Amino acid sequence: MAIEPVNINEFQELAKQALPKMYYDYYTGGAEDQYTLKENVEAFSRILFQPTTLLDVSRINLSTTVLGYNLSSPIMLAPTGCHKLAHPEGEIATARAAAACKTIMVLSCVSTCTVEEVASSCDAIRFFQLYVYRRRDVSSQLVQRAERCGYKAIVLTVDTPRVGRREADIKNKMIMPEIPELKNFEGLMSTEVDSEKGSKLEAFASEILDPSLSWKDIGWLKSITNLPILIKGVLTAEDAVKAVDVGVAGIIVSNHGARQLDYTPPTISVLEEVVQAVGGKIPVLLDGGVRRGTDVFKALALGAQAVLIGRPVLYGLAAMGENGVKACHRDAQG
Ligand code: FNR
Numbered sequence: 001m002a003i004e005p006v007n008i009n010e011f012q013e014l015a016k017q018a019l020p021k022m023y024y025d026y027y028t029g030g031a032e033d034q035y036t037l038k039e040n041v042e043a044f045s046r047i048l049f050q051p052t053t054l055l056d057v058s059r060i061n062l063s064t065t066v067l068g069y070n071l072s073s074p075i076m077l078a079p080t081g082c083h084k085l086a087h088p089e090g091e092i093a094t095a096r097a098a099a100a101c102k103t104i105m106v107l108s109c110v111s112t113c114t115v116e117e118v119a120s121s122c123d124a125i126r127f128f129q130l131y132v133y134r135r136r137d138v139s140s141q142l143v144q145r146a147e148r149c150g151y152k153a154i155v156l157t158v159d160t161p162r163v164g165r166r167e168a169d170i171k172n173k174m175i176m177p178e179i180p181e182l183k184n185f186e187g188l189m190s191t192e193v194d195s196e197k198g199s200k201l202e203a204f205a206s207e208i209l210d211p212s213l214s215w216k217d218i219g220w221l222k223s224i225t226n227l228p229i230l231i232k233g234v235l236t237a238e239d240a241v242k243a244v245d246v247g248v249a250g251i252i253v254s255n256h257g258a259r260q261l262d263y264t265p266p267t268i269s270v271l272e273e274v275v276q277a278v279g280g281k282i283p284v285l286l287d288g289g290v291r292r293g294t295d296v297f298k299a300l301a302l303g304a305q306a307v308l309i310g311r312p313v314l315y316g317l318a319a320m321g322e323n324g325v326k327a328c329h330r331d332a333q334g
Pocket of ligand 1: 026027040078157254255287309312
């Protein structure tokens with residue numbers, strides 16, 4: 001019998017065996033020199049504990065709340081694109097795992113199952129992640145569809161005015177999959193690109209993303225939805241203060257898993273600064289490099305309400321489908 005993986009790194013190995021190189025590289029890779037990619041993980045390992053002892057720890061409760069929703073543990077599933085590249089059930093398997101783990105799944109708008117399919121597959125608490133497109137009508141239709149089928153919040157990703165330079169994807173000529181498709185866009189806009197060079201993913205995204213997105217657009221987003229808005233991609237106290245001022249419901253400290261601007265600081269190193277600037281007015285979450293329970297504990301100790309895991313979900317999904325996602329969620333606690 002195959003040996004059960006006991007941690008996320010072992011799941012990563014299984015994912016590597018399971019996936020075509022192009023997709024494995026797409027999932028694992030970061031931007032340019034991948035300095036921030038390494039640092040996201042290593043910065044956690046530079047934080048050490050100095051435990052006090054002889055405390056009664058016989059009753060431990062990992063549960064928490066995010067925007068009023070109860071979670072079994074402070075570990076949510078970050079939005080990542082194209083889950084059908086990892087497993088034929090795609091985001092539906094991920095959502096079912098989220099429901100089983102009693103956590104929140106943030107569905108990427110570049111998903112390979114539609115917002116409606118994911119919503120009707122199970123009763124997981126779901127947030128919807130949004131990129132703002134040049135075609136604002138496409139973004140607003142996606143938001144309204146998510147709102148109609150019970151997503152509880154919009155997660156606006158603000159670190160992607162264009163796609164980062166991911167050299168593995170360029171070399172592999174990473175293609176937007178025709179099958180599985182980016183199903184949310186069916187009937188809304190074409191996902192075809194005619195670029196023959198480099199990453200087709202990058203070419204597609206550059207064509208559709210709105211690089212003019214700025215703080216004033218939070219007002220636009222608020223005007224098209226009643227859902228609470230979280231901003232994903234804050235790395236400074238300055239932006240944290242602006243986010244509070246424009247009235248968002250939460251902040252996700254994130255550098256997009258080091259896939260966007262390289263040489264940004266690892267997220268754990270700027271968490272405290274953001275938390276202090278926010279002063280408890282709204283919840284602060286964090287993602288990037290979280291691989292074990294000790295990482296989660298460090299983030300909570302520095303003021304995060306919860307963390308999100310990105311790649312670990314994809315590794316679990318590629319290795320073992322829904323059960324793999326559940327196992328990786330469990331391993332992120334241990
Ligand atoms: C992402 N991420 C991401 N973020 C987002 O807002 N929308 C998206 O569609 C995607 N897609 C995506 C694909 C892949 C393959 C990865 C690895 C990441 C970023 C993601 O939400 C999160 O910020 C990071 O993945 C967190 O870092 P770790 O946990 O992967 O180290």
